[in-house]
Amino acid sequence: MRIGELAARAGTTTRALRYYEARGLLPARRDEKGHRAYGEEDLRLLEQIRTLRDFGFELEETRPFVECLRAGHPEGDSCPASLVVYRRKLAELDALIGQLTEVRETVAGQLRRAERARDALAADAPAPGGPEPLCELGGQFS
């Protein structure tokens, strides 16, 4: 299998595969023409990489999984090093979700406050001919 076919079967690009090879993550044999030659096993490795990347793992974080598979283990996460990455990523996710949730609540509070202020202003100074824009800035939405 050459690079184009592998890329297509894994739903990625040849550029990504060359990049992984340059990083030492997914090296390839060469055929007599100097073209990269991949086997079915490489598809599994690549799918492991792509799955973890889709989860938001950095490329380097996929390395233990790939090495585990290449060592002959049944799954990429059959090795302790992979479990370490899982646990670290879970902690990162929890921290990030926590921060984002805090920010979300803060922003939601700010929005409610700003909307109340706007409505109070509209009640104080009701427009004579129906509601008017409260601010010259901000165009098409309100």
Added chain:
Amino acid sequence: MRIGELAARAGTTTRALRYYEARGLLPARRDEKGHRAYGEEDLRLLEQIRTLRDFGFELEETRPFVECLRAGHPEGDSCPASLVVYRRKLAELDALIGQLTEVRETVAGQLRRAERARDALAADAPAPGGPEPLCELGGQFS
């Protein structure tokens, strides 16, 4: 007030202020020596920028707030355009938190599955002299 003082009072750097000016977000007058000259009002604008940046707003997203303040409104979010940004950001945060939570659950499931597989393997082939590493990969943690 010159650039160094404003940066220090807002807890940021002169580089950031020059960057904001280059982006047209926080222009500055010049004194007779060609140095940037800022007023107290600029501190408020800058604080608005920094607060929103800390919330994860992109620089461009702070522009409506800054323009709103500069137009003389009491708060950066007194203008409809700012509320639009708030709402869009809330939707983005909700989507992101949702995705991250999904990923978190998926990864947690994978970790549990991998740990069960490891424990099952350890029970099938118990080490004679106590527990041994199940995999040559993965070094110091397990």
Added chain:
DNA sequence: GTTTGCCTTGACGTCCGCGTCAAGTCCTAC
């Protein structure tokens, strides 16, 4: 014969918000 299509390597571009360095000006303090 030439077009098409796959492959090769090399190298620069992208995004974002600055950090960091260089070279020069100006003022103050010692």
Added chain:
DNA sequence: GTAGGACTTGACGCGGACGTCAAGGCAAAC
């Protein structure tokens, strides 16, 4: 006189995971 500090502009660096273009080789198809 000179050392230090604040300021100026300009320009390159960073990080991550590639995208994209250039220039060329080699094969099958028309």
